[in-house]
Every structure is written in C-alpha cells, then in structure tokens.
Amino acid sequence: MLFDKREQLDLFGNQPEKRYNSLDELRNIALDCSRCGLRDNCTQVVFGAGDKDADLMFVGEGPGKDEDRQGTPFVGRAGKLLDKILSAAEIDKSEVYISNIVKCRPPGNRKPSTQEMKTCLWILAQEIKIIDPKIIVPLGSTALKGLLDPGGKITHVRGNWVEREGRYFLPTFHPAALLRDERKKAPVWKDFLTIKKAYNKYLKLKAEGKEV
Template identity: 55%
Template sequence: MSTEQPGLFDQEETAPVEKATLPPEIVPPQVFLPGVNYEQSYPGVNSMQELKTVALGCSNCRLREGCQQVVFGDGNSQARLLFIGEGPGKDEDAAGLPFVGRAGQLLDKILNAAELKRSEVYIANVVKCRPPGNRLPNPDEVKHCRNFLEAQIRLLDPAIIVCLGSMASQVVIDPAVRITKIRGTWLTRQGRSIMATFHPAALLRNEAYKRPTWEDFKAIRNAYRELPDR
C-alpha cells in the first residue's frame, strides 16, 4: 500500500499545525458572467480535437495579437478530474501547454504527492491566450474565451472540477466568491462536484497557503478515488 508523501511542502504531516495568518487576497474585478452554462457552447463540436482546431483559429479578442500561440489545454480527453486555472504565462505561451512554468512545476509536485497522475487529469485555463505582462484577463477577454471553457467542460464531462485561484472560481462558481472563504468546500452543480483552492502561483508568493492547499488536494484525491466506474 502506498503512503502519502509528507515532504510535499517540506513539513511532516504529523507535525502540529499552527493557524496561519493569511495576507489579504488580490480580488479580480467581479464583473464576470455568473455560472457556467455547460451545454450551450459550440454545440456542433463533438470532440476536444475539433474544439482545439477552432480555438487555434480564434481571433475574437485582442489577446491573440500579443501572444505567441493559443494554449488550449492538456491532458486526458477522457479525464474525470478537471483543473481550471487563470491563463497562460510566459512559459506556457512559449510551450503551448498549460502549467509548465514554476507554478506548473509546483502543481505537478502536489499532484504527485497526492498520488494523482497528470496523465489522468485534464488542465485548462479560463483564457487560452497570455494577457500582456501577465495581467489579469479583463471581462471582455473572459467573455470571448468563456465559450471554449464551457465546451471543454461539456466534452470532457468531468465528475470533479477544481478551480485554481480566484479567477477560475469567480468564472465557474460565482462572481462574488472569495477564494479564502470558499476554498476546501465541495459544491454541486449539474451533477458535478466542484472545489476551489489556491492557485499554485499564490503558494509561491506566500507559504501560508501551502498547508490548506495540501488539505484540499487530499480531499480531491479521496473524492476522485471514490468515483464509481463509468
């Protein structure tokens, strides 16, 4: 039987946990469209490859003008566990894949510690093109790219969705949510289990987020293991 890896954040899991003092979070502008309508986007597209082809040709907003390439998403097209981040950064823009920079390397480390294989999950972002200077996507950019995310959810039909950070949580769950209030809580939408947790980039900025994030990933792992066979 495998065991958990206690060194995930260089802390023993059995060590006493002190209550962390979390800094005020940076709240994205709360003007996004509430909720995700999973069934209405690109209804004529019937596979992830078809959708990717459409996305690669997208020029609906100005983000495409300033990025190297569209970062559609990556992972198992039959995945039952979907992770949603904010948008590609410099490294992702260069590679054409999500979560390959420092935050992505940390995400891989967390997945491995939780005994979740990246090859078994799917990873996407709210927007598919890198915002200039790694700024937050604006509402118009989110609106134009949102259809791709909705279609990805429809085509994947995941049982579990994990929102990484405030941006993904506000787009998928509700525009008014705050990640520090909602993280670690299971929600159910249209038969899917949804949890928000901190974005790996936030952990790189502040170690106080590491322990609660690890607790969230253990809950995600347990829920994933308990999924019935399709």
C-alpha cells in the first residue's frame, strides 16, 4: 500500500503535528522545501492557487514544463483545457482552488514516485485543512492514489462519489488524458455536470444556513 492507515488519517485533519494558520504561511514554508530530490531538478516549487475560501477544490498530479516555468498550477495545455471545461460547465474559476499532489516537476514529466508523493503530501494536507473545501475533485490516477485509495484505478472509480471525513470527492480523468484520448471527453463532461450540480446544491444550502 502507498500509505498506511495512520498516514491516510493524517491527511484529513486528525491531530497533525503542526497546523498552519494561513496559506501565506504554508506557501512560504513550501516554497523553501527541499525534502525530496524533485527540488534539485526543477525550476521552482509550484504551490496551489485560487480562492482561499473555496468550497470546490481540484487536485492534479504535479507541475509540468509550463507550470515549472511560471510557478502556477495548470497553466499549460492541460490547464487551458481545464479552464475551457470549467467555463463550459459554468463553474467560476475564481471561486475554486487548484493544487497538485507534488509541488515540484518530476524530470521529463514522469509520474512521481511513491516516496516523492509521501514526502510532499503534507503540504496538500495542510492546504485542505486551511481552505476547508466541501467538494474535492481528484484529477487522474496519481491524485486518486494520493487522496483516496493507494491501489485505486481511475478507470474504475471515476464519476463515483466518495465521502471522507465530511468531504465529498468525485474522481475524474486528468485533462492531460483528454489531450491524448478524445474518447475520455464525454465521461469527463458528464462528471463536471455532476460536480456543478452538487456544487450549486451545496452553495444553496450554505446560503440558507443549513448543514451538509
């Protein structure tokens, strides 16, 4: 298994060793991080971006070439496609938060190793605790493994809701997968319509002061 039970619980808010009080504080720590070898081969650490009070959060795998150069997640081809999907689904990008499992670009855009993921996930865990989103969308296999199921297969679980520690997850394919295989566009569009419906429902209940 990628993570043992204790490590999975730590990700979702149960007695962390240290709790950061703001994203700015966490960002400063993260940008200075060199706990794994990825930092030696990338331009910079790419911290998450978006609404600090977002109720909807997207999590990808890691920075690519464009993200590594600009220091912002999802600004390359996959990021531009994600922007188009959000716009088409009428989800305001300014209201969401976007991050990755690892914050440094793996050489050649390879998948991060198990150890690299385990070393870096503490940053994402703190992002989630600070932002406190109700809905989290793991984008792709690496995000699924890091957030929910170390042995999970994205082809088996995409489009299915998972509740964990009071948060709701709906895994779907990473936008980069759509660039390689157009057949994935239809199921991803279906997933985003599901996300939009659930997000709107939550915002309505929240505005009415009702617990979800």
